[in-house]
Amino acid sequence: MSRIVKAGREGAKTVDMNTAEEVEQIYRRRRRVWVDALHQVNSWLERQCAAALDDAQDKHRLEVHEGRIKDERRATAKLLRKFDDDVGDPSSNDLETLIHDLAATKVLCKSTRDQELITQRLADEAARSGSGIRLAERPKHYAREPKPSGYRANHLIFEWDVAGERPAIVEVQIKTRLQDARGELTHENSYKPGSAIQKTPFHDEVALTMANLLAEVDRLADCVADDMEGAIDQANDQASTAPEELARVDLAVTDVVVVNTGPRYALAEDKNGERGLIRAVDVRDLVGESGMIDVDDYVRAEDRLRVAVVNDGEKRFYKPEALAPHSAASDE
Template identity: 45%
Template sequence: MSEQLIEVDRLDALVLQAYRDRRVAWEEARDQLLGWLKGHAADLLDESDESRLDVSHHRIKAEDRALDKLRRRVAEGRAKPPRNAGDVERCVRDIVGIKVLCKSPRDQSMMCAALLDADQRGELELVEHKDHVDPPKASGYRAHHIILRVPVSKGQPVLVEVQVKTRLQDAWGELTHEDLYKPGAAMKPGPFHTSVARAMAAMLAAVDNMADDLASDLEGSLAPDASGQSAAGDEAPDAELADSDVEVRVRTTGPRFALAVDDRGRQGLIPAYAVRRLLGIKGRIDVNDHVQVNDVLRARAKENDKGFYFIPTSLVE
């Protein structure tokens, strides 16, 4: 048997042993970090919109894919041949992976800042951070890759890779069939694919930035600004819209606002500041704690260049 075949068999056996010996530890580290990420996502969002940070995607790399990557890295001289099963994790550092999908670039930056903050990480040790957003990879790929060392109850700590992407950055991989062109994959990108993939990445990045601008503009319409001025929806309405009192039915509700409709079919936002003022309390509130779907309220209609609002004059007891 040739030395090359002997080495292949040796690597195969080491990967098999690593998966047999360490899978429980990998699962523990994955679950521990998932809990940390979900808890910090809730804190960062302050219960405003949980869909902005999605921490539901995770995997332990399939054994055959880990073996392929190990062989490739050793053959290319990018990793020293493992001497034992424990070295497999050193050579293939993304066996355990978690993907955080963010609604916008600012949410992506917010989550990355938490992961890179030693005070917030606690016992989680930062091993490596690769910023593929600024600048992106030559292919157009954008994401933050953060590798953490996670302590477990038995054995050595586990390396976990966290990829932090916007939803559009993640969609780029699907739209460009990225898996077919990864290192070691069957296909090589030609000039046409490369050009189109880069152009798509640039367009999706522009959409991401526009979404950020829209979100900032919406926030300015829903909450008082720092100077203490009322929000746009609390300004004096036009005379024809100063309904003395209209009846509205709530269609949807959330932490920052509710959406209601009146008997004329007009839809309007019920902002948090208006509910808080009616309750006579200070500080932050969640609208959905006080306004429920199908509630029928009395309200005044107001409109300005930001939108159409219902300012409630009473709440359901």
């Protein structure tokens, strides 16, 4: 890598013009390694996300997105900016050490709770010996401590072992969907250093306000999820309705179609578009099991069921009279 040459009475810096050529050579030599590592890291992330959501109702709460290799010109520009910021003598530093996001991917989450959940899980799994992947540095929790711009995300920098090569560095960004949308909504990519369009104080102020508003929406979404999960837990804990409550319970009978199912409940809809939850406790009673069950072992999407309608205050439940025929053979 080229050396920084400091010159001029005001300490101005110039960089050997060979820097771009040397970056090109590094890309030519290492791109295949980065691509291979990126594919392996993404596969590892898919497995970790699936394990984290093993008992979850919604399997799409965590989504691994296809990674990318940083554009070579952007990498060169970023390297030169680091030289200008007194990083030091680049001849003693490796490009991948100076720029961690040459190979990068991301995991999108539906909530900040899931963001912290998967961040901790990935850090813990990487700490296990013999896994072939290691944290190159401590995770950065910008979700808890945002950048001055309002940017929020968790960043994990991993070293991934590649057979016959030096380990590759891969950055994993973990964001909520709204944190990820911030870049699009504020046109952040249009204001990258070196671009034709330069940011103004107005842009910075508005972008920060938008980031804070989106963070508040994330917080409210967590509150809604907590409330819904609490209602489901309470419903599943109630094995039967108390006699004194029967007077205010609507026991009309109707036909419904299951639109979604998971371990804790199924969601069904009647012909009028009214939706209700099928509780685990009601399914358990029908199949004659005791203890905990997974609803999706017995109830599948598109099942057509005859149900009793239970309207209990703010909650609407469908209590099946019987399950679809496949349910009895769910273990086959």
